[in-house]
Amino acid sequence: MGRRRRRGGREHAVGALPEAIAALSQTLPAGPSPEIFRRAKFDRPEAAPALWQLLFRALSPPAAAGARASPALGAQVRLVKSALCSQGYPRRVLAQLPEDGSQGSRELLLALAWLLARGPLLEHLLARTRVWLGDEIPLCQYEAPANPGPPAPCQEADGPVDIRHLQWLMGKLRFRWRDLITSQQELCALLGKIHSYTRGCHSDRGLDHLSVAEIELLRDPEGGRQLLQRLESENTRLEAALEWRRRELVFWQWMDTVLGSCPLEASPATFLPRDPAPGPGELELVARELQSLHGELQGAAEPRRAAWEAKAGGCGPEWGAAQRATQEAVGQDLAALQRAWEQGGAPAQPHRPCRLVKRDTRAVEGPGLRAAELTGALRTRESRLEAALGRLQTRCRQELARLAGAEPGLIWILPPGR
Amino acid sequence: MLPLGCSRRLVAELRDALDDCAERQLQLERSLRVSRRLLRTWEPAETPAAEPTPEPETDEEAPPPDTPSPQDLRELELLTQALEKAVRVRKGVSKAGERHGALGLKSAATSRATTASAPPGASGQAGRQTSETKPPRGIHQTTVPARGLPECRLPSVGDRTRMGRGASTTKPRPSLRDQQIPPSATPRAPEAFTLKEKGSLLKLPMAYRKVASQNSRLWAQLSSPQTSDSKDTASMAKTQFLQKMKTTSGWPGSGLAAAEVEAEAGLLRKACSLMRQRMEEVLSAEPADRIQEYYSLLTLEGLQAITEQCLHRLQELRAAVAGQQLGPWTEGRCCRASLSCEGRTDPTWSPQLLFYSSPEELQSLAVLGLRVAMLDQQIHLQKVLMADLLPLVGAREPPGPPWLALCRAVHSLLCEGGERFLTVLRDEPAD
Numbered sequence: 001m002g003r004r005r006r007r008g009g010r011e012h013a014v015g016a017l018p019e020a021i022a023a024l025s026q027t028l029p030a031g032p033s034p035e036i037f038r039r040a041k042f043d044r045p046e047a048a049p050a051l052w053q054l055l056f057r058a059l060s061p062p063a064a065a066g067a068r069a070s071p072a073l074g075a076q077v078r079l080v081k082s083a084l085c086s087q088g089y090p091r092r093v094l095a096q097l098p099e100d101g102s103q104g105s106r107e108l109l110l111a112l113a114w115l116l117a118r119g120p121l122l123e124h125l126l127a128r129t130r131v132w133l134g135d136e137i138p139l140c141q142y143e144a145p146a147n148p149g150p151p152a153p154c155q156e157a158d159g160p161v162d163i164r165h166l167q168w169l170m171g172k173l174r175f176r177w178r179d180l181i182t183s184q185q186e187l188c189a190l191l192g193k194i195h196s197y198t199r200g201c202h203s204d205r206g207l208d209h210l211s212v213a214e215i216e217l218l219r220d221p222e223g224g225r226q227l228l229q230r231l232e233s234e235n236t237r238l239e240a241a242l243e244w245r246r247r248e249l250v251f252w253q254w255m256d257t258v259l260g261s262c263p264l265e266a267s268p269a270t271f272l273p274r275d276p277a278p279g280p281g282e283l284e285l286v287a288r289e290l291q292s293l294h295g296e297l298q299g300a301a302e303p304r305r306a307a308w309e310a311k312a313g314g315c316g317p318e319w320g321a322a323q324r325a326t327q328e329a330v331g332q333d334l335a336a337l338q339r340a341w342e343q344g345g346a347p348a349q350p351h352r353p354c355r356l357v358k359r360d361t362r363a364v365e366g367p368g369l370r371a372a373e374l375t376g377a378l379r380t381r382e383s384r385l386e387a388a389l390g391r392l393q394t395r396c397r398q399e400l401a402r403l404a405g406a407e408p409g410l411i412w413i414l415p416p417g418r
Numbered sequence: 419m420l421p422l423g424c425s426r427r428l429v430a431e432l433r434d435a436l437d438d439c440a441e442r443q444l445q446l447e448r449s450l451r452v453s454r455r456l457l458r459t460w461e462p463a464e465t466p467a468a469e470p471t472p473e474p475e476t477d478e479e480a481p482p483p484d485t486p487s488p489q490d491l492r493e494l495e496l497l498t499q500a501l502e503k504a505v506r507v508r509k510g511v512s513k514a515g516e517r518h519g520a521l522g523l524k525s526a527a528t529s530r531a532t533t534a535s536a537p538p539g540a541s542g543q544a545g546r547q548t549s550e551t552k553p554p555r556g557i558h559q560t561t562v563p564a565r566g567l568p569e570c571r572l573p574s575v576g577d578r579t580r581m582g583r584g585a586s587t588t589k590p591r592p593s594l595r596d597q598q599i600p601p602s603a604t605p606r607a608p609e610a611f612t613l614k615e616k617g618s619l620l621k622l623p624m625a626y627r628k629v630a631s632q633n634s635r636l637w638a639q640l641s642s643p644q645t646s647d648s649k650d651t652a653s654m655a656k657t658q659f660l661q662k663m664k665t666t667s668g669w670p671g672s673g674l675a676a677a678e679v680e681a682e683a684g685l686l687r688k689a690c691s692l693m694r695q696r697m698e699e700v701l702s703a704e705p706a707d708r709i710q711e712y713y714s715l716l717t718l719e720g721l722q723a724i725t726e727q728c729l730h731r732l733q734e735l736r737a738a739v740a741g742q743q744l745g746p747w748t749e750g751r752c753c754r755a756s757l758s759c760e761g762r763t764d765p766t767w768s769p770q771l772l773f774y775s776s777p778e779e780l781q782s783l784a785v786l787g788l789r790v791a792m793l794d795q796q797i798h799l800q801k802v803l804m805a806d807l808l809p810l811v812g813a814r815e816p817p818g819p820p821w822l823a824l825c826r827a828v829h830s831l832l833c834e835g836g837e838r839f840l841t842v843l844r845d846e847p848a849d
Contacts, residue, residue, distance in 0.1 A: 086675060086677050087676075088675025091663065091666075110663065113659065114659075114663055116656075117656040117657075117660050118660065123640065123641075126640075130637075131633070132769070137772075137783065137784040137787060138442065138788065138791070139783075158425065158426050159422070160420055160421060160422045160425045161419070161420060161429055162419055162420070163420055163807075163824060165429070166420075166429070166432065167827060167836055169433070169436065170799075170831060170835075170836040173436055173439065174836070174837075177788070179443060180439060180443055181788050181789075183450060184446060184781075184785060184788055185781050185784070186450060187449055187450050187453060187784075188780045188781040189781065190450070190453040190454065190457060191453065192776070193613075193614075193777070194453060194457065194613060194617075197617030197618070198613065198617040198618065199617075200618055201618060201619075201620045202622070203622060207771075210620060210622070212453055212456065214626075215456050215613070215620065216456065217622075217623075217626060218620055218622070219455075219456060224623075224626070227626075228626060231630065231633050232629055234633060235632055235636055238636035238637065238639075238640060239636065241640060242640060245652075249651055249652050252652065252655035252659055253655065255659055256658075256659065256662065259659070259666060264666060282680060282683045283683055283735060283736055285687075285801060285802075285805055286683050286686050286687045286690065286732060287729070287736075289687065290686065290725055290728050290729050291729065293690055293693060293694050293697070293725055294722065294726065297697060297722040297725060300697070300701060300718050301718035304711075304714070304715045304718065305715060308711070308712070322709055323712065326709060326712050327716060329713070330713060330720055331720070334717070334720045334721070334724065337692060338689070341689045341692055342685065353769045353770075354769060354772035355769045355770070355771055355772065356772050356774065356780070357771050357773050358774060358775070359773045359775065367770075367771070368771035368772065368773055369771070369772045370772075370773050371775070371779050371780060371783050372779065374772070375779070375786060378783070378787060378790055381790055382786060382790050382793065384695065385790060385794065385797060386793060387698075388691065388694075388695075389793060389796055391698075392797065392804070393800070393833045393835075396804060396832040397829075399808055400808075400811065400825065400829050400832070400833065403811050404811075404825055409844060409845050410842055411843040411845050412840055412841075412842055413842075413843065415834060415838035
């Protein structure tokens with residue numbers, strides 16, 4: 001430490017490294033102590049488990065991180081390795097570290113720095129455990145699991161199932177959604193009452209009434225104390241995060257030296273064994289969809305082009321200008337369409353949590369969403385989705401009719417009420 | 419039976435969907451519990467926990483196993499009168515004190531909450547409420563033997579006497595002490611507090627308000643754009659570090675991470691659905707004039723060209739995946755999905771306000787939100803099922819009746835959402 005301080009030419013950052021590391025360790029959830037960081041630079045084995053655990057917390061999905069008790073160190077190690085690998089972590093050494101979590105603290109330190117450098121890791125971790133004080137309703141979209149992959153190994157080795165099992169599961173799913181909808185309706189009714197009973201109580205005039213969390217705090221002093229504690233510790237972490245931002249430069253300079261002290265990697269001789277390829281992967285599914293779309297477009301466009309060419313004779317000179325204008329308009333239209341998916345879609349993507357406020361809508365000004373507008377947008381979305389589902393079902397019907405029609409001597413009676 | 423790989427995949431998908439629902443249901447139920455509790459009468463936290471709502475012990479509680487002797491009853495009468503006198507003294511202090519007394523007695527006595535028959539409870543409540551306005555009447559009401567509070571007191575005292583005579587004389591004292599608790603001036607009068615009646619009197623404590631405002635201030639600071647030069651130097655240092663990490667490793671690959679491939683595949687999927695939507699809009703519209711006809715034609719051809727570009731990109735991605743070791747696909751699949759989800763959203767947003775004007779409006783919004791999520795899930799499942807089941811039907815094995823059963827089941831799953839079934843008849847030639 002003395003050595004670091006004596007290093008000149010680092011402007012005001014001299015001696016700031018311990019503070020920077022202290023700020024970092026305070027911001028991280030259950031962050032390892034600054035001592036661990038120092039030991040990790042020298043690749044001390046005792047620093048490794050804490051860093052594995054830290055990376056596990058940072059990389060595991062938000063829901064899992066809070067809910068269950070953390071799994072054994074070996075499982076944590078495996079998950080960290082695979083998560084880093086899938087994100088494109090460039091160093092091979094990590095994958096070769098032993099699974100008992102006893103070594104590799106320097107590599108883990110590098111991995112942590114790599115994650116910090118790539119994106120707003122600290123902010124994400126803070127946001128995960130953020131204390132929400134308002135009431136909200138779920139408007140988040142269903143995130144389909146991106147890649148089916150091999151089934152989770154924790155499940156018992158499933159044998160082949162009968163299709164009736166699938167039908168049963170689908171039925172169960174339908175009922176669960178029905179229950180969800182009724183429960184949600186009940187909750188909304190209760191929230192409406194609660195909000196109207198506490199009108200005018202909030203110190204913030206913009207909010208006007210209390211939320212469930214705030215009323216709970218009043219009803220149950222013990223719970224209220226805990227909420228206050230959580231808020232206070234979150235404030236401490238936020239202050240540490242802001243402190244980190246001011247001081248992080250010296251950390252990066254330090255990490256350069258850590259990287260420099262690593263032995264240079266030999267070129268990798270062995271590749272990691274790859275798991276057996278899964279079934280139709282994500283790319284396959286998308287490929288199929290795109291190809292069928294392409295086929296349909298071709299089928300629709302070609303005859304129209306032929307018909308157009310056939311009628312094309314006898315256009316006056318003014319047609320040329322109209323033609324160019326149309327071409328431009330179509331070009332812009334399609335460009336806008338392309339932007340729509342490249343930039344991640346519709347503007348009001350409600351991943352952002354919304355605090356419910358009951359207010360007579362005539363009296364509302366200023367920023368904020370109005371339920372009526374959102375309802376309209378959702379209704380449009382709903383009808384689009386229903387149409388899409390209907391189209392998929394029709395396609396299946398046609399396909400099945402084709403396959404079954406080849407079978408002679410059978411009559412297929414479709415169910416009524418379509 | 420379905421083939422093994424197919425079974426596993428489909429069961430896994432459906433189980434995922436079921437788990438997603440289960441999680442939502444859990445959260446909903448938690449919120450429901452909390453909200454219902456808030457709307458009921460609140461239990462006072464400081465006074466001994468009791469349900470001040472009319473849940474006095476009914477008469478049938480005490481007497482049957484151990485009917486008090488006449489002497490007991492006389493003693494109880496005396497005790498009751500003594501208590502009433504104390505109440506009368508106390509009433510001069512405030513009506514709240516009197517209610518305390520009643521509460522104290524009941525709480526000392528009630529060992530378990532029992533559902534009272536409605537009349538005593540109702541009149542008890544009425545007794546308390548009228549006592550609020552007319553103290554003398556209230557006291558008088560409390561002495562009415564057949565209804566109201568004394569009825570509650572009697573069995574309660576009876577309870578205590580069962581425990582031991584010596585104890586009975588000491589029993590009134592705790593309740594008197596209760597009566598001496600100065601009435602709290604806060605609106606949290608621990609008696610029959612309901613949100614409906616007194617909700618507008620609530621006030622958030624100062625400590626909380628300070629901490630909460632500090633919290634929102636800090637979040638705002640965290641999300642505001644940083645001062646330029648510190649940010650620039652820091653981000654330069656970060657980029658340099660990342661570069662160095664890459665060059666010091668022996669990684670031969672093109673740098674395409676599995677997560678990035680996945681993200682691109684997602685974009686392409688979205689592109690496909692948006693383009694399909696546009697195509698259908700064009701196909702369903704009747705062109706009114708030549709220009710519109712030309713517009714439709716150009717749109718279709720343009721979409722076709724974009725689709726070809728997407729397919730090309732997809733080929734590149736597939737080559738990248740096949741050509742290099744991207745690392746094992748793992749149990750961390752949900753891990754990847756969550757990270758990419760987080761990547762898209764800015765974590766430091768302050769919550770936006772959502773204004774609604776009536777519970778019905780809120781309900782329809784919430785239900786719509788759920789329906790949209792449900793439809794999203796259904797479409798995803800539909801695609802997955804189609805990909806696996808249609809080839810099975812096409813393969814026509816096992817032949818014969820099992821294949822017909824499969825057809826029927828697949829038709830129901832894929833075309834009717836599992837809700838209806840078709841019938842298959844064998845067309846026997848009539849001889």
